[in-house]
Amino acid sequence: MSVQAYMQKLGQDARAASRQVAAATSGTKNSALLAIADALNDTREYLIAENAKDLQAGREKGLDDAMIDRLALTSQGVDKMIEGLRQVAALPDPCGAITDLNYMPSGIQVGKMRVPLGVIGIIYESRPNVTIDAASLCLKSGNATILRGGSEAIHSNRAVAKCIKAGLQQAGLPETAVQVVETTDRAAVGELITMDQYVDVIVPRGGKSLIERISRDAKVTVIKHLDGICHVYIDDQADLDKAYDIAINAKTHRYGVCNAMETLLVHQDVATDILPRLAQGYAEKGVELRGCERTCQIISATPATEQDWATEYLAPILSIRVVKDMDQAMDHIAQYSSAHSESIVTQDYSKGRRFITEVDSSSVMINASTRFADGFEYGLGAEIGISTDKIHARGPVGLEGLTSQKWVVLGDGHIRQ
Numbered sequence: 238m239s240v241q242a243y244m245q246k247l248g249q250d251a252r253a254a255s256r257q258v259a260a261a262t263s264g265t266k267n268s269a270l271l272a273i274a275d276a277l278n279d280t281r282e283y284l285i286a287e288n289a290k291d292l293q294a295g296r297e298k299g300l301d302d303a304m305i306d307r308l309a310l311t312s313q314g315v316d317k318m319i320e321g322l323r324q325v326a327a328l329p330d331p332c333g334a335i336t337d338l339n340y341m342p343s344g345i346q347v348g349k350m351r352v353p354l355g356v357i358g359i360i361y362e363s364r365p366n367v368t369i370d371a372a373s374l375c376l377k378s379g380n381a382t383i384l385r386g387g388s389e390a391i392h393s394n395r396a397v398a399k400c401i402k403a404g405l406q407q408a409g410l411p412e413t414a415v416q417v418v419e420t421t422d423r424a425a426v427g428e429l430i431t432m433d434q435y436v437d438v439i440v441p442r443g444g445k446s447l448i449e450r451i452s453r454d455a456k457v458t459v460i461k462h463l464d465g466i467c468h469v470y471i472d473d474q475a476d477l478d479k480a481y482d483i484a485i486n487a488k489t490h491r492y493g494v495c496n497a498m499e500t501l502l503v504h505q506d507v508a509t510d511i512l513p514r515l516a517q518g519y520a521e522k523g524v525e526l527r528g529c530e531r532t533c534q535i536i537s538a539t540p541a542t543e544q545d546w547a548t549e550y551l552a553p554i555l556s557i558r559v560v561k562d563m564d565q566a567m568d569h570i571a572q573y574s575s576a577h578s579e580s581i582v583t584q585d586y587s588k589g590r591r592f593i594t595e596v597d598s599s600s601v602m603i604n605a606s607t608r609f610a611d612g613f614e615y616g617l618g619a620e621i622g623i624s625t626d627k628i629h630a631r632g633p634v635g636l637e638g639l640t641s642q643k644w645v646v647l648g649d650g651h652i653r654q
Contacts (some may be wrong), residue, residue, distance in 0.1 A: 240420060244428035247383050248435030249414035251356045255381035258414045259353045263330040265408055266377055273372070273404030274322040278588070280400060281315050287396035289364060295389050298384065307363040310393055318369040318397075321619050322402065325373040326406065330381040331637045343654075346647040351640045352518060353379035355437035358429045359621070360385045361450060362443040370619045371440075372401050372415045378639040381414045383436065385429055387617035388421035389445075430455035440634070442622050445549075460634060462599075462625035464549045464575035465495030467607040470592070472583035473504040479604055480582040484515055486606040489522045493551045495623060496578050496600075496610040500546060500556040502566045507560045512536050518645040519602050531559040546547040546573045563588055570596055576625040578602070578610040599632040600627050 238246075258266075277284065295305055331351045338543035357380050359371045368384055369466040375382035386394040398417035405412050418425050422442030429440050433456045440460050441451045448461050469487050471480045471579035487498035503512060508531065517538040519526060528538035529543050539559065545556045546569070554653030560566045563581075570579055580602040581592040600610040610633065612620025624630045 240424045242424050243420060244418075244425055244432065244485075245435075247413075247416050247418065248356070248432045250411075250428075251381040251383050251416060254379045254411040254413040255353070255356050256533075257411055258376065259332070259355075259379045261379065261410060263332075263408065266330070266379070267326040268328040269404050269408035269410050269527065270322045270373055271404075273369075273401050274319045274326075274408040275398075276403040277319050277322075277369075277399035280396070281312060284315060284393070284396050284400075285310060285312065287392040288390075290392040291316065291390050293357050298389075299307050300389065301489050302548060304361060304363060304389070308365070308390055308393075310365050310431055318366050321366075321370060322373050325377050325619055325636075326545050328377065328636060330377065331640050337354050338647075340457055343651060344648070345651050348645050348647075349642040351637070351646045354492045354641055355380060356435055357382045357418065357639065358385070358432075358436045358439045358457065359383070360426055360429065360439065360443070360447070362387040362447065363390060365390050365397055368394050368397045368401075368417065371621060374619055374636060374639060376410075376415060378636045379390045380639055382415075383416050383418065383429060385418040385426060388423075391421050394441055398633045426451075427454065430459075432455055433457050438639075440621050456479055458629075460626065460630055460638075462495065462575065462577060465497065465551075465577045466500065466547065466549050466573060466575040467496060467498050467578045467580075467610075468499050468570050468574060469504040469580045469607060470560075470563065470570075471504060471507060471511060471583065471587055472563060472581060473506040473575055474585040474588060475504075475507065475511075475582040476584055477507065477514075480511055481514055481518065482505075482608050483582055483604070484511075485522070486520050488519070488524060488555050489553070490606070492553050493610075495549075495609050497551070498555070498580075499550055499557065500569075500573065502569060503532075503557065504563070504566075505559050507562050508532075509535055512557070512559075519555065522553065524555055526555055526557060528557040529559055532557045535559075549575070563592065567592070567595055567645060568574050570598075574598055577623065578607040580605055580607050590652045591611075596603065599623065 334351045361367045402412045526538035527541040576598045578600040593601040612633035618635045
């Protein structure tokens with residue numbers, strides 16, 4: 238069977254299954270999630286053994302240590318997948334909820350019902366746990382899904398897929414509600430993102446090149462973000478102890494994540510007080526500093542280039558700029574931000590309010606680290622990703638982000654006059 242024919246078959250099966258999943262009760266969906274968790278637990282050794290095949294192949298191909306680390310599946314990793322399934326099962330089901338139900342002058346009632354999107358295609362790299370995260374969120378939100386993981390994790394993903402199928406069978410749901418693409422042929426991605434007759438939404442999770450390609454070539458709506466160029470602005474009215482903790486955490490808690498701070502903006506009136514202290518803290522963490530002219534006068538830093546302000550480092554590198562006021566800070570963010578996450582540190586309520594009103598990013602914070610821009614931290618449970626788009630879903634995308642709304646009208650023989 239050709240790749241095109243294979244993908245078309247997956248699409249047809251997913252579309253058919255989506256109607257059954259959309260009609261499933263919360264109890265049935267939760268039963269499937271818990272059954273998948275049990276299947277993972279029962280086949281733990283098999284999962285780890287299959288993952289070992291991927292790790293061996295990855296080392297032979299010369300994958301770097303960071304990629305191998307993301308690819309590895311340990312017993313603790315299986316525990317986390319099981320816990321994630323149980324957490325999603327415990328979350329409220331968004332499907333079927335009716336809101337804003339109001340009587341109209343004609344006597345009808347008009348409201349909105351939350352409904353699944355239909356079929357969601359998810360394209361991702363490396364981490365086998367994403368297979369479970371994506372499957373659980375799509376299933377709980379009443380969607381069918383087609384999962385295309387990276388070729389480097391094919392044995393792991395196939396093993397996880399068997400557990401998913403077992404759980405769906407046990408709950409009486411169609412196996413095709415969650416399908417893992419079995420082929421490693423890259424042409425499968427090209428087919429998936431153009432099957433708009435079967436697939437309603439594509440969610441890419443991976444590097445910038447992957448997301449750029451999918452955004453460029455897809456015929457299906459894409460929920461995505463390209464970069465995480467996040468900023469923290471330390472205001473002249475900031476509590477400098479809080480500012481220090483936030484600026485250190487936002488950069489050094491984890492480097493290779495999209496919600497890590499990449500540029501620090503500091504008000505000129507507090508720069509000489511806070512920057513030397515921060516420079517010492519970053520030096521202890523091994524962070525390379527790149528600064529504007531004023532920054533380099535205050536602390537030891539490499540002169541920043543124009544490109545630095547527009548770069549997502551995903552590494553222990555930080556750009557620092559001293560600004561004259563909050564307006565200049567917000568102008569910098571407007572010019573260079575990827576609209577992911579920004580934070581202001583200030584004790585001035587009015588400034589904080591202005592910042593969260595005028596800064597146009599998917600998450601905007603007052604006196605908090607950008608590292609909080611995460612579905613779990615926002616109370617969404619697991620997340621499918623973070624969207625910097627403005628249409629449909631924005632910010633961390635959890636269960637509600639994988640649904641839409643339709644209008645419902647309740648009448649009692651009403652006719653329009």
